[in-house]
Amino acid sequence: MKEKKKKPYVTAIIMGIISIVSYILIFNNQETVTDLTTKSGYFVALPIVAAFYFSFIHGAFASSMLSVLGIEAKKKK
């Protein structure tokens, strides 16, 4: 019988903490965040960088969280 894959608890916890802390920081400083991300010049990159950052961090958290919950893609036979 095939060995059962280990669930990514550690990744889920680490990525979850980083993601939640990032969200708290953003939403506790809404005025500054909206001000900086709508400025011109180099600041234009900020919303794009933020979107990329969250897609990696929060995306990894969501992926490992789904695995921890046992929701995974069908294995190819």
Place this chain on the structure above:
Amino acid sequence: MKKLAVILLAIVLTISFSSSVFAGGAPRGVFKKGIITEFNEQAGTILFSPNDAEEEITLTLDKSVKQDEITLGKRVIVSLDTKDHSLVLNVTRMFIDLNIKNMLFILFVGFVGGLVSGFIGSGGAFVLTPGMMSLGVPAAVAVASNMCHKFPKAMVGAYKRLKYGQVDLKLGLIMGVSAIAGVQIGIKVQEYIFNAWGDAGSNLYVSIAFVAILVTVGGYVFRDAMKIAKTGGEEKPSKLALAIQKINIPPMIQLKTANVRISVWFTVPVGFATGLMAATIAVGGFVGVPGMMYVIGASSLVASASELVVAFTMGFAGSIKWAMAGLIDIRLTLLILAASLFGVQLGALGTTYVKEHLIKVVMGSIMLIVAVSRGLAIPKYLADLGLISLQPSTANMLMKASFAVMAAALLIGAFIILKNMIRGMRMEKQGEVKIAAHHIK
């Protein structure tokens, strides 16, 4: 392949920096961002400090502007008359106050939209943008914030489906770059219509395009899905795609995952049409995915997965432009992402548990229901243009019904996906238990 990817991405960046790639529709009309510093109630004027200029200007308020819309010291967007740039037609707070209720609403729509787009390659934007507008977000900010969530979501979804072996990267990138070109033309058409017939004319054009395309394409996709379901669930390439694949006009490209050899001269127009639709009806995937299935000959699994690459390319280029216009409310973008990154991965893995034609069932159903929704909005736009007469209360009711039907389209799509996914997972588990029992014996 890597070389091709780098070249295509370079093209995307060049085009997006050098021209307007406002996928999802360019901001319509004349508007200014800034802060109202003074309000003269008697004269009906405001002192306005624009973001892009040092000096304050005096603007006159139109009679339709309500006093409670004027907030001093907060960032606002003022819509100006197209002919008289000192006449204010509308004032909207640029950044809405977020409370638990509207945050939960955005999270919910984000999740459902993510689920649907992970499964069929697109979707969600058509409910998210009007949904945010209903919370008081200015139209341009709603489109911009939605666009900025689209590319990271599509990237995560595409990555997942690439791992499942469903993405044809070459097809997606070629389509994406051609789509950006299509967006340019789409915007030019929109601008022309807006200048000729104003906001109502533009809305009417969008609605008619929506209904015509969704009924024709959506109807075809749905009928095809039903036909496949009746004949045992086996997908076959369309006759049109097979005929096109036989035409040998160089340069020919080999699409490995899609298992198709086709001329670039047929691939580019499909991408172009996708972009044209993205700029018109904000959902390019409703043309892109059927185009990849019926014109290019990719399976629905490969077409919907590759559409996520198209969405990433277009979303990325569009977001750069919207960021340059300073219209992205990053709080809204990140809120949508918080839920949609779960949804998109769930939708992506859902494709591994269902029969391929279910993607067509979901897509066809959503398209047809959305067509009804846009159809309900047409009388109001006709009335705005003075072509028919309509009671304001009836117009209001029709617009509300239109939004409700649109939301229903997304929910029904999500319901079909989840139901079939759970069934597929259960069957898989039962199969594993049987195999385990067999081993014990």
